[in-house]
Amino acid sequence: MSREYEVLCIRCPKGCRLRITVEGNEVHVSGFACLEGKRFGEEEVRNPRRIVTTTVRILNARYPRLPVRTAEPVPKDKIRDVIEALKGVVVKAPVRRGQVIVKDVAGTGVDVIAERDMEAVG
Numbered sequence: 001m002s003r004e005y006e007v008l009c010i011r012c013p014k015g016c017r018l019r020i021t022v023e024g025n026e027v028h029v030s031g032f033a034c035l036e037g038k039r040f041g042e043e044e045v046r047n048p049r050r051i052v053t054t055t056v057r058i059l060n061a062r063y064p065r066l067p068v069r070t071a072e073p074v075p076k077d078k079i080r081d082v083i084e085a086l087k088g089v090v091v092k093a094p095v096r097r098g099q100v101i102v103k104d105v106a107g108t109g110v111d112v113i114a115e116r117d118m119e120a121v122g
Contacts, residue, residue: 007044011036020045049073052082053115056101060120061093067115068101074108081106093120 005020014033018041021028029041043049051073055065074082085106095101095118102112 005045007041009037009040011040018044048076050076050079052079052112054083054086056086056089056091058095058118059090059092060122061095061118062121063118066091066095066101066118068112069115070105070108071100071111071113074105074110078106078108082108082112086112093118 002021002023005018005022007018007020009016009018009032012034014037016031016033016037018029018031018037020041022045027042027045029038032038032041051070053067053069055067057064058066068086070082082105086102089102091101095114097114097117099114100111101114104110105112
């Protein structure tokens with residue numbers, strides 16, 4: 001018995017419509033314009049992962065929120081856990097882009113990093 005999926009590739013701006021067929025342990029992907037799309041289709045049925053972007057509270061900075069993201073994609077089923085783990089996080093300025101804000105967020109093995117510099121004010 002085979003399962004079929006249709007997904008939109010998010011690896012580049014083209015947004016190819018991928019058709020994915022899973023037969024046992026074999027994954028067949030069609031509709032991709034590049035090898036990144038083929039890899040995305042295979043990963044999407046075997047182990048879907050996403051970069052999580054959000055904000056955390058920052059003190060002594062010009063703005064009250066600091067944009068952050070996971071340094072690498074996390075398993076799609078862990079996204080809620082990542083967001084929950086970041087809800088109470090408060091950092092103090094100054095912060096540099098790329099600085100680790102939370103190590104191993106939600107036990108994923110992935111760090112959360114700052115997406116911009118924030119100087120201290122006041």
